[in-house]
Amino acid sequence: MSRTSASEIMRAVAGAVAIVLASAALGVLVNHLSDRGIPVLPEPGQERLALALPAGLQPLPVAEAAGLVGRAGVLFLDARTAVDYEEGHVPGAVGFPPGSFEDRYLDLADQIESASRVVAYCSGMECSDSIELGQRLLEVLPGPIYVMEAGWAGWKAAGYPVEVGAEP
Amino acid sequence: MTVTRAGTRVWAGHPAVGALCRLLLGGVLIYAAFPKLLRPDEFARLVYGYRILHPDLVNLVGITLPWVELVGGALLAVGVAPRSSALVAAGLLGTFMVAGFLALLRGLEVSCGCFFPFMGDHKLGWDLLVRDGLLLLPALQVIVWPSSFLPGVCGTQHD
Numbered sequence: 232m233s234r235t236s237a238s239e240i241m242r243a244v245a246g247a248v249a250i251v252l253a254s255a256a257l258g259v260l261v262n263h264l265s266d267r268g269i270p271v272l273p274e275p276g277q278e279r280l281a282l283a284l285p286a287g288l289q290p291l292p293v294a295e296a297a298g299l300v301g302r303a304g305v306l307f308l309d310a311r312t313a314v315d316y317e318e319g320h321v322p323g324a325v326g327f328p329p330g331s332f333e334d335r336y337l338d339l340a341d342q343i344e345s346a347s348r349v350v351a352y353c354s355g356m357e358c359s360d361s362i363e364l365g366q367r368l369l370e371v372l373p374g375p376i377y378v379m380e381a382g383w384a385g386w387k388a389a390g391y392p393v394e395v396g397a398e399p
Numbered sequence: 400m401t402v403t404r405a406g407t408r409v410w411a412g413h414p415a416v417g418a419l420c421r422l423l424l425g426g427v428l429i430y431a432a433f434p435k436l437l438r439p440d441e442f443a444r445l446v447y448g449y450r451i452l453h454p455d456l457v458n459l460v461g462i463t464l465p466w467v468e469l470v471g472g473a474l475l476a477v478g479v480a481p482r483s484s485a486l487v488a489a490g491l492l493g494t495f496m497v498a499g500f501l502a503l504l505r506g507l508e509v510s511c512g513c514f515f516p517f518m519g520d521h522k523l524g525w526d527l528l529v530r531d532g533l534l535l536l537p538a539l540q541v542i543v544w545p546s547s548f549l550p551g552v553c554g555t556q557h558d
Contacts, residue, residue: 239482243542246483247490250474251467258466259459262439269440269458355509356448359441 287369288362291350291377293385296321300392304347310360311353311383313397321352321386322394329364336371343372350377355384417546420537421475424488427534428472431513435465445512449502467491478547485541492538496531499523 262268299305300322307324309316316326325342327335336343343349349368353360365376379385387393410416435442443461446452452460471487474480495513502509502523511523 243480243482243486246480247486250471250480250483250487251490254467254470255463257470258463261466262462267437267439269443269462271459271462272455356444359444 287374287376288365289375289377291379293379293381293389293391296350296352296377296379296386297389297391299348299350304345306342306346306349308343308349308351308361308364309353309383310351310358310364315354315383317395317397319387319393319395320383322392324352324394326398327351327364329360329367332364332367336367343368348377350379352379352382352386355382356380358382411540412544414546417481417541417544418478418548420540421478421481421485421546424485424534424537424541425472425474425476428468428475428488428491432465432468432472434514435461435512436469439465442512445510448507448509449498450505450507451498451501464491475541478549481541481545481547485538485545489535489538489542492531492535496528499528499531503528 259271262271296307300307307321308327309320309324310327310329311320312328313326316324320326325339327339349372351361351364351368353364361378361380361382365378368374368376381388439458439461442465443458446460446464447454447457467487468491471484471491474484475488499511503525507523509523511527513527
């Protein structure tokens, strides 16, 4: 094994720190110049969890969403797979995976267009299917579309009622 | 660099092994960086899903981490400052392992977020921690026996 002096190790560590800092600075710069850039830090008045939500989509906390279940004019859209939907979903929610947007929208157009509030959700905070669905809906609806960011995981963890089974 | 033990070259320190380790690990880091660079918003949400960072820091990490992967991976593959870039790679792998370990310990069901597409990606599991652990071996090789495709880089030990 090669002999490595303490000064060589210190130089290597300093070099590693320099690489990390330079790369991070490059990332912030490119993000600033990019169309796909996201805010680096929360903007004043903006909900923390809405940091990465595109324009037209509004975050909806689970507790608030729970208060909307069963209310007239409110439509929950489950953006997960049909299998996940069958295993459990928000009561009254309709399955709508964004991958089959055109076909599914035709099926649900009446319900969606007559709803006063549309709430989309997917598996949890880390998924983006609800955001994708919301963005597709904004192409045909004036918005805003609400996104329950904590998703199914947040709903279950909070202990709210669950409906099981496929759609009728 | 000549690597000897009692006059015998140690195979693990052979320059060809070093080149292989750098290309393997550098290539994996570059490959992993691209989807995150293309979808920083999606990656930031994945980072949030691990529930480790304060929400205020999630976007910053989502923006900067892929660039650290890309630059660190490229420098490592070519052999610019090999020991330093291998330390960066080891730091990234160590961070991923700690984050994954904490997520598994708390029973979180999250995607690994390693490669593209994120959502069709491997669910985080112990196998991924083992994979990251195995990738530490090539990083260790380069840290101990730095090598480079560039002439003079390792002879002068300027990293």
